[in-house]
Amino acid sequence: xxxxxxxxxxxxxxxxxxxxxxxxxxxxxxxxxxxxxxxxxxxxxxxxxxxxxxxxxxxxxxxxxxxxxxxxxxxxxxxxxxxxxxxxxxxxxxxxxxxxxxxxxxxxxxxxxxxxxxxxxxxxxxxxxxxxxxxxxxxxxxxxxxxxxxxxxxxxxxxxxxxxxxxxxxxxxxxxxxxxxxxxxxxxxxxxxxxxxxxxxxxxxxxxxxxxxxxxxxxxxxxxxxxxxxxxxxxxxxxxxxxxxxxxxxxxxxxxxxxxxxxxxxxxxxxxxxxxxxxxxxxxxxxxxxxxxxxxxxxxxxxxxxxxxxxxxxxxxxxxxxxxxxxxxxxxxxxxxxxxxxxxxxxxxxxxxxxxxxxxxxxxxxxxxxxxxxxxxxxxxxxxxxxxxxxxxxxxxxxxxxxxxxxxxxxxxxxxxxxxxxxxxxxxxxxxxxxxxxxxxxxxxxxxxxxxxxxxxxxxxxxxxxxxxxxxxxxxxxxxxxxxxxxxxxxxxxxxxxxxxxxxxxxxxxxxxxxxxxxxxxxxxxxxxxxxxxxxxxxxxxxxxxxxxxxxxxxxxxxxxxxxxxxx
Amino acid sequence: xxxxxxxxxxxxxxxxxxxxxxxxxxxxxxxxxxxxxxxxxxxxxxxxxxxxxxxxxxxxxxxxxxxxxxxxxxxxxxxxxxxxxxxxxxxxxxxxxxxxxxxxxxxxxxxxxxxxxxxxxxxxxxxxxxxxxxxxxxxxxxxxxxxxxxxxxxxxxxxxxxxxxxxxxxxxxxxxxxxxxxxxxxxxxxxxxxxxxxxxxxxxxxxxxxxxxxxxxxxxxxxxxxxxxxxxxxxxxxxxxxxxxxxxxxxxxxxxxxxxxxxxxxxxxxxxxxxxxxxxxxxxxxxxxxxxxxxxxxxxxxxxxxxxxxxxxxxxxxxxxxxxxxxxxxxxxxxxxxxxxxxxxxxxxxxxxxxxxxxxxxxxxxxxxxxxxxxxxxxxxxxxxxxxxxxxxxxxxxxxxxxxxxxxxxxxxxxxxxxxxxxxxxxxxxx
Numbered sequence: 001x002x003x004x005x006x007x008x009x010x011x012x013x014x015x016x017x018x019x020x021x022x023x024x025x026x027x028x029x030x031x032x033x034x035x036x037x038x039x040x041x042x043x044x045x046x047x048x049x050x051x052x053x054x055x056x057x058x059x060x061x062x063x064x065x066x067x068x069x070x071x072x073x074x075x076x077x078x079x080x081x082x083x084x085x086x087x088x089x090x091x092x093x094x095x096x097x098x099x100x101x102x103x104x105x106x107x108x109x110x111x112x113x114x115x116x117x118x119x120x121x122x123x124x125x126x127x128x129x130x131x132x133x134x135x136x137x138x139x140x141x142x143x144x145x146x147x148x149x150x151x152x153x154x155x156x157x158x159x160x161x162x163x164x165x166x167x168x169x170x171x172x173x174x175x176x177x178x179x180x181x182x183x184x185x186x187x188x189x190x191x192x193x194x195x196x197x198x199x200x201x202x203x204x205x206x207x208x209x210x211x212x213x214x215x216x217x218x219x220x221x222x223x224x225x226x227x228x229x230x231x232x233x234x235x236x237x238x239x240x241x242x243x244x245x246x247x248x249x250x251x252x253x254x255x256x257x258x259x260x261x262x263x264x265x266x267x268x269x270x271x272x273x274x275x276x277x278x279x280x281x282x283x284x285x286x287x288x289x290x291x292x293x294x295x296x297x298x299x300x301x302x303x304x305x306x307x308x309x310x311x312x313x314x315x316x317x318x319x320x321x322x323x324x325x326x327x328x329x330x331x332x333x334x335x336x337x338x339x340x341x342x343x344x345x346x347x348x349x350x351x352x353x354x355x356x357x358x359x360x361x362x363x364x365x366x367x368x369x370x371x372x373x374x375x376x377x378x379x380x381x382x383x384x385x386x387x388x389x390x391x392x393x394x395x396x397x398x399x400x401x402x403x404x405x406x407x408x409x410x411x412x413x414x415x416x417x418x419x420x421x422x423x424x425x426x427x428x429x430x431x432x433x434x435x436x437x438x439x440x441x442x443x444x445x446x447x448x449x450x451x452x453x454x455x456x457x458x459x460x461x462x463x464x465x466x467x468x469x470x471x472x473x474x475x476x477x478x479x480x481x482x483x484x485x486x487x488x489x490x491x492x493x494x495x496x497x498x499x500x501x502x503x504x505x506x507x508x509x510x511x512x513x514x515x516x517x518x519x520x521x522x523x524x525x526x527x528x529x530x531x532x533x534x535x536x537x538x539x540x541x542x543x544x545x546x547x548x549x550x551x552x553x554x555x556x557x558x559x560x561x562x563x564x565x566x567x568x
Numbered sequence: 569x570x571x572x573x574x575x576x577x578x579x580x581x582x583x584x585x586x587x588x589x590x591x592x593x594x595x596x597x598x599x600x601x602x603x604x605x606x607x608x609x610x611x612x613x614x615x616x617x618x619x620x621x622x623x624x625x626x627x628x629x630x631x632x633x634x635x636x637x638x639x640x641x642x643x644x645x646x647x648x649x650x651x652x653x654x655x656x657x658x659x660x661x662x663x664x665x666x667x668x669x670x671x672x673x674x675x676x677x678x679x680x681x682x683x684x685x686x687x688x689x690x691x692x693x694x695x696x697x698x699x700x701x702x703x704x705x706x707x708x709x710x711x712x713x714x715x716x717x718x719x720x721x722x723x724x725x726x727x728x729x730x731x732x733x734x735x736x737x738x739x740x741x742x743x744x745x746x747x748x749x750x751x752x753x754x755x756x757x758x759x760x761x762x763x764x765x766x767x768x769x770x771x772x773x774x775x776x777x778x779x780x781x782x783x784x785x786x787x788x789x790x791x792x793x794x795x796x797x798x799x800x801x802x803x804x805x806x807x808x809x810x811x812x813x814x815x816x817x818x819x820x821x822x823x824x825x826x827x828x829x830x831x832x833x834x835x836x837x838x839x840x841x842x843x844x845x846x847x848x849x850x851x852x853x854x855x856x857x858x859x860x861x862x863x864x865x866x867x868x869x870x871x872x873x874x875x876x877x878x879x880x881x882x883x884x885x886x887x888x889x890x891x892x893x894x895x896x897x898x899x900x901x902x903x904x905x906x907x908x909x910x911x912x913x914x915x916x917x918x919x920x921x922x923x924x925x926x927x928x929x930x931x932x933x934x935x936x937x938x939x940x941x942x943x944x945x946x947x948x949x950x951x952x953x954x955x956x957x958x959x960x961x962x963x964x965x966x967x968x969x970x971x972x973x974x975x976x977x978x979x980x981x982x983x984x985x986x987x988x989x990x991x992x993x994x995x996x997x998x999x
Binding site (some may be wrong): 018047050051052056058059060071075100151200312349352353356357371383400408411412413414415416417418419420421422448449450458460464465467468471472474477480481484487491492494497498501504505546548 | 569570571572573574575576577578580583585586587589590592594596598600601604607608673674675677678679704733766787818855
């Protein structure tokens with residue numbers, strides 16, 4: 001029975017991965033078309049809500065005429081369907097219907113003429129009926145790979161996993177463990193049905209997140225079976241927050257407006273944590289609140305993505321970037337003060353990705369890296385226990401009973417699992433300190449085998465590739481940057497966790513997204529998933545994105561009527 | 569937008585690094601996974617088991633959470649080089665050597681569970697205790713095996729370690745099994761090797777007489793005896809341990825012949841005792857002149873011998889030239905036999921060793937109750953001290969034991985090693 005369930009787990013894992021990967025990375029991904037720009041005889045479709053008009057090849061609307069700068073103007077659309085043109089750098093040379101446009105922008109209507117230093121282009125909106133037709137021609141997500149079938153396979157996976165736990169777990173713990181897996185199954189099907197009712201068919205991101213959460217549930221069942229109820233409640237809360245965050249992201253306006261309050265809240269949280277932490281050795285990155293302990297830095301991750309992303313027309317403002325750099329610096333320094341260098345590194349890598357996406361400047365990235373290198377050197381010389389971790393890196397087998405204690409045990413247990421694992425709940429590594437957080441990859445490899453361990457990594461990689469793919473068709477650069485920075489955080493965390501415990505990188509003690517035990521971490525991972533959903537603009541795919549055709553019914557006609565003067 | 573999203577490749581850069589890391593891990597898993605998995609193998613396999621001696625005395629017992637040794641300290645210390653320990657400090661004990669039988673690993677299934685096992689050794693723990701006590705704090709090694717079955721009865725190396733005592737700092741070299749892992753200047757016991765070569769290479773050797781004036785000369789370099797042996801037969805020359813006679817034999821047979829015999833008898837190679845590697849000895853194999861060759865013939869020069877190799881050699885002599893490879897397991901089904909020398913050579917040597925005891929070592933007066941065939945060695949090591957050797961076998965159907973006794977810097981072969989041998993062999997015969 002054990003052998004059969006082991007093979008089934010692996011078979012189902014591989015099937016789930018193949019289906020999700022093919023669905024997310026191979027399905028057609030036609031862009032949304034929002035309007036047209038007519039330049040001479042050419043008609044350029046407007047694919048995004050934020051577009052650069054310029055002569056550069058990387059411009060969204062290429063107008064390669066004499067006098068047109070590489071990045072000349074920005075054309076944006078609001079949630080409500082209002083279009084504006086901005087002269088982002090305020091250098092002049094942009095007129096709408098002979099009115100000079102400044103950095104604050106001018107509203108434009110269908111038929112209006114945009115004058116770019118003597119070169120005129122005509123802006124043309126799409127009538128509602130044509131809009132509906134255009135949308136109908138786009139491929140719907142989930143057509144080729146039924147999400148329900150994938151979810152059914154995941155359910156089977158969970159049942160086989162539960163069966164293995166039943167073979168090894170204490171009888172006293174078994175009801176709680178069974179309840180854990182069964183409520184997870186109920187939760188994912190409820191989530192799926194909710195999507196169906198909303199008319200959404202893209203469920204791959206959720207499936208992968210549920211797959212990883214299942215592995216996390218297995219780790220909880222093997223390492224802390226007494227806390228199963230807590231794990232169940234946390235998972236439900238995490239999925240609820242995911243839905244809430246996704247719903248919030250549906251409106252670009254209110255999302256962007258939240259940046260300042262969220263930044264302030266994040267700084268406050270970190271400040272409280274710094275004051276409350278009395279770290280002498282190691283990190284003290286949690287707060288006790290009414291019997292529950294939580295890690296503020298995990299919630300700050302979500303805040304960081306909110307604050308770091310930006311809409312295109314604001315992206316070019318200096319003040320905006322400097323504000324973000326200052327915010328990043330405070331976050332990283334605060335985490336260093338708390339002693340949570342692993343998370344500080346996660347923030348820093350994410351900072352590099354965001355700042356590169358925003359500025360495109362490799363020089364900035366280099367500057368940041370060298371600055372951080374210096375700071376890191378100072379930190380290492382100031383705190384000897386960090387230097388000690390670096391010293392044992394690559395030499396853990398030389399000090400099996402002290403400096404290499406955790407890593408050597410993690411490596412041994414992981415290797416002992418082979419490809420198929422020893423069976424869920426049967427391992428010994430779980431009893432080693434921090435096994436279910438910092439060395440969770442090894443716990444998975446020991447109990448479920450290397451193949452499932454690699455599937456967990458593959459799931460995260462797939463999400464990353466998907467985020468990048470979605471970003472290309474995202475409506476706003478806000479969603480694109482948010483999705484990419486969320487994934488850069490999760491990937492960095494994964495790398496530090498897996499390779500740290502396997503002595504390929506220094507052991508920094510961060511969590512494996514979704515899988516490691518830790519309530520706040522689970523909440524933040526699910527909330528970060530909402531950003532991936534926010535960038536997914538496949539037709540009717542994501543609950544975090546308003547359907548394209550419906551967006552036009554919102555005050556489109558009256559505005560068009562109002563804009564009659566543009567016909568001149 | 570395109571400008572921004574083109575830069576999303578930076579996320580793919582992180583993804584690429586993750587993939588590189590995963591590949592690095594997989595490569596290391598294939599390469600080193602076995603070492604990793606087996607390092608904490610008892611944890612990984614849930615193995616439980618025990619090691620007992622031939623009489624069922626528990627020498628070691630373990631479970632995933634517990635490491636135990638023999639109850640009393642004396643047994644633990646005397647048998648340490650048999651058991652080794654759970655932490656691989658000695659590396660030559662059965663806990664290290666047989667681990668591989670109790671655990672296994674492959675890259676597909678990882679470590680496989682092994683059932684509870686009891687490993688019964690051929691070692692007699694009480695005999696080991698007696699042997700260790702008889703060394704009375706001197707450094708040395710004692711090896712006794714049954715030359716008919718290959719079973720090791722006694723394997724002791726001093727100084728030793730109490731594996732259950734984590735506090736006391738062990739003596740220098742206490743973790744080394746001198747019987748298996750070290751080599752020593754052989755001195756006169758080496759004459760047993762020359763004798764075998766001479767029997768097979770010098771015509772009519774048994775009818776020849778050897779004249780000793782107390783000194784002989786090779787190209788101006790002298791080899792001396794403690795006193796003149798005058799005229800002596802081949803048999804007497806061995807019993808007298810006559811340096812003059814044996815160095816001349818070595819020179820007469822020449823270096824090539826000498827090297828061939830030393831090699832064929834296995835003194836230049838490391839061997840395996842149930843997978844435990846033993847030390848290789850040395851002998852001048854590169855060309856040397858007659859003086860050096862003469863010295864090498866009496867176990868000096870650069871000659872070095874591992875006690876275990878000597879045990880194999882005397883076992884073969886005792887068993888009519890056929891060596892039954894020693895084993896630590898009781899009723900070991902995998903014991904191998906190999907012919908090391910002609911039966912007639914072995915028989916002649918056996919008679920000569922019996923004659924040694926009668927003629928030079930005091931016969932049954934000194935060794936009452938033992939059908940002893942032996943050779944002593946007092947190997948000068950150049951600093952005024954000597955290793956005391958006593959090696960041979962009992963020509964006794966009921967107690968077919970071959971043995972090597974070595975007391976490091978102990979002094980006279982007969983007076984020091986011989987005395988210990990007498991007591992310990994008596995214990996062996998009694999039990």
